Amino acid sequence: MNIQVLGTGCQKCKSLEKATREVVAQNNIDATITKVEDIVEIMKFNVMTTPALVIDGKVVVKGRVPSNEELKQILTTKIYMI
Amino acid sequence: MKSNKNQIIALILLPVWYVIYTNLQPLSNLFVDTALGMTKGEKLTEALRFFIFEFPKVLMLLVLIIFFVGIVRSFFTAERTRKALEGKSTFMGNIMAALLGIVTPFCSCSAIPLFLGFVESGVPLGVTFSFLIAAPMINEVAVILLYGMFGWKVAGIYIGTGLAIAIVAGWIIGKLKLEKWVEEWVYATKIGKADGVEEKISFSRRIIMGFDAVKEIVSKVWLYVVLGILVGAGAHGYVPAEFMASIMGKDVWYAVPLSVLIGIPLYSNAAGIVPIVSVLIEKGASLGTALAFMMSVIALSLPEMIILRKVLKMPLILTFIAIVGGGIMIVGFLFNWTM
Structure with missing residues (x-):
């Protein structure tokens, strides 16, 4: 699974990246996590509110930092709402 | 269940x-x-x-x-707001953008992607500015605190004049046709396709x-509220009641422009500034001067300008500051003069 965290470096973007790494490590999820900070790259996802979480090229969360519990659900079941 | x-x-x-x-x-x-x-x-x-x-x-x-x-x-996502504003160019677009600026979730850290997303998909520059002015200025925390400390009239005045500034300033920027002062790469950026259907939220x-x-x-914000009220309670007995009158009183003609000029580079969240404003007023500052100070602190700030510099050239940033700052000064004078 390819996970991307989109964010230009604000506080919330950092917490989303941290939370994602935590959840992935705790649940032994096989994933590569990359942080996308370049605004031009972020715009390619048509995201206007950062931070955003992208799984395999699909935007699954934007503009907020979900709880670890919700993140776990998103990452393990791939059921999500934007 | x-x-x-x-x-x-x-x-x-x-x-x-x-x-x-x-x-x-x-x-x-x-x-x-x-x-x-x-x-x-x-x-x-x-x-x-x-x-x-x-x-x-x-x-x-x-x-x-x-x-x-x-x-x-x-109910209001940035995507829906953008859709509503696409192609709107007249005064109507500015009014809608300012109103939507109040209800659309906004964080200054998202100002750049929002600006790009709006401008790229055909929301006119002036309309985008109306949104970008109203969103931080008319902030729910500011309105609640103003209501709690001064009553609904002052809170209403704040919303009304804030909207007016956002609408008129955005309209002027649109009329001036300042697209040439937007960084070239902005219009060259390609945004991806929209995600398609938005899921229904229960x-x-x-x-x-x-x-x-x-x-x-x-x-x-709770800590700022505590501090603000403590300062208010403390200043109550120990600072003379007319202390600010000679500096920020009604009769000091330069008080409004000076307050705005001081407030522009300053940045504070609404929770921090309202209690300060309440102390200023209690100690003799006039309402217009205090409101103008508060608006300039919340609506314009150095960090925000540094963020916007990525997408706007310097002349446009200065024009933006001048128009919004000018609007705030007019509001300040109007209140000192009428109330």
């Missing part, structure tokens, strides 16, 4: 909130006079009474209104979003 739970919790909490809120004054009196057994009329007693009444009052207002604002905002989910908003905002 879980869905009903959230609605029931919210329904139970609302009357509890109401009962406590309407009885705050007797409750705080009971606590100060009976539980602590302090002597009425003493300076310390009255300062404590002020704090014990004022702090829960403002906090409860914040919780209630942020909760509802959180629910309302779940009402129970929206209630959770309301609770989340309360948690997020109250945890961030």
Whole structure:
């Protein structure tokens, strides 16, 4: 699974990246996590509110930092709402 | 099953909130006079009474209104707002953008992607500016605190004049045709395709979003509220009442422009600035001057300009500051003159 965290470096973007790494490590999820900070790259996802979480090229969360519990659900079941 | 739970919790909490809120004054009196057994009329007693009444009052207002604002905002996403504003170019577009700026969730850290997303998809520059001015300036925390400390009239004045500034400033920027002062790469950036269907959010989910908003905002601002009220309670007895009158009073003609000029580079969140404004007014500053100061602190700030510099050239940033700052000064003068 390819996970991307989109964010230009604000506080919330950092917490989303941290939370994602935590959840992935705790649940032994096989994933590569990359942080996308370049605004031009972020715009390619048509995201206007950062931070955003992208799984395999699909935007699954934007503009907020979900709880670890919700993140776990998103990452393990791939059921999500934007 | 879980869905009903959230609605029931919210329904139970609302009357509890109401009962406590309407009885705050007797409750705080009971606590100060009976539980602590302090002597009425003493300076310390009255300062404590002020704090014990004022702090829960403002906090409860914040919780209630942020909760509802959180629910309302779940209906307004940046994507929907953009869709509503696409292609709108006349005065109508500015009005809509300023109004949507109040209800659309906004964080200054998202200003750049939002600006790009708007401009790229055909929202006119001036309309985008109306949104970018209204969104931070008319902030729910500022409005609640103004209401809590000065009543609904001042809160209403703040919303009305803030909207007017956002609408007119955006309209002027649109008329001036300043697209040439937007960085070239902005118009060259390609944005990806929209995600397609937005998933339906259940009402129970929206209630959770309301609770989340309360948690997020109250945890961030409560300390400022405490500090502001403490300063208010402290300044009450120790700073002479007319202390600010000679500096920020009605008769000091340069007070408004000076306050705005000082306020522009400063940045503070609304929770921090409103209590300061309340002390200024109590100590003799005029309402117009104090409101102008507050608006310039919230609406314009050095960090925001540094962020916007990525997409706007310097002349446009300066024009933006001049137009919004000018609008704020007019509001300040108008109030000093009429009230």
